[in-house]
Amino acid sequence: QKEVEQNSGPLSVPEGAIASLNCTYSDRGSQSFFWYRQYSGKSPELIMSIYSNGDKEDGRFTAQLNKASQYVSLLIRDSQPSDSATYLCAGASSGSARQLTFGSGTQLTVLP
Amino acid sequence: DARVTQTPRHKVTEMGQEVTMRCQPILGHNTVFWYRQTMMQGLELLAYFRNRAPLDDSGMPKDRFSAEMPDATLATLKIQPSEPRDSAVYFCASGLGKMSETQYFGPGTRLLVL
Numbered sequence: 729q730k731e732v733e734q735n736s737g738p739l740s741v742p743e744g745a746i747a748s749l750n751c752t753y754s755d756r757g758s759q760s761f762f763w764y765r766q767y768s769g770k771s772p773e774l775i776m777s778i779y780s781n782g783d784k785e786d787g788r789f790t791a792q793l794n795k796a797s798q799y800v801s802l803l804i805r806d807s808q809p810s811d812s813a814t815y816l817c818a819g820a821s822s823g824s825a826r827q828l829t830f831g832s833g834t835q836l837t838v839l840p
Numbered sequence: 841d842a843r844v845t846q847t848p849r850h851k852v853t854e855m856g857q858e859v860t861m862r863c864q865p866i867l868g869h870n871t872v873f874w875y876r877q878t879m880m881q882g883l884e885l886l887a888y889f890r891n892r893a894p895l896d897d898s899g900m901p902k903d904r905f906s907a908e909m910p911d912a913t914l915a916t917l918k919i920q921p922s923e924p925r926d927s928a929v930y931f932c933a934s935g936l937g938k939m940s941e942t943q944y945f946g947p948g949t950r951l952l953v954l
Binding site for chain 1: 873882883885888896931942943944945946947948
């Protein structure tokens, strides 16, 4: 079982809707979490990081962290076709190593 | 615009041949990661370095893979001998200091072993 689990999707939403991407993790010691966006054939691109319980907003993106439930989510408001990509959730290990464990990704398609 | 660079971008080789992939981290970043991505396994950490010292290579098949960082501007990943199951995209990422979990990825090397 992977330490970071994501709904593999695919997830389709109409343009202008809210896309909700979810992630759970098993390492209770994980302190920081990241969302990467990966377009087909491209490398992962960091879009959000979150370290504390609650919400963190950046433009149309909102990351949510609930450490008690070991749950991380990413909301994309006013989804655009250009948001169509695979979204990877990652958690940083609790030790000094600070390495990331990635989920398998959720493929999002925003329909025009 | 600071970026991680990787060479080659694409590599096709025959089974048994040696493959060397290179990475130039973002200037000033002291942590370098090597990942492999496949459809089946997703993104897997192979090895990483901090201040040029290897910290963890437990994700790497030791018998055929080796990773080095001969200087602060160059990291290498070598496969010898290569096998068809090594076909994947290999990414290098770099980070800085205590926040090295904030990682920036290079464009990747797409490897096909025939």
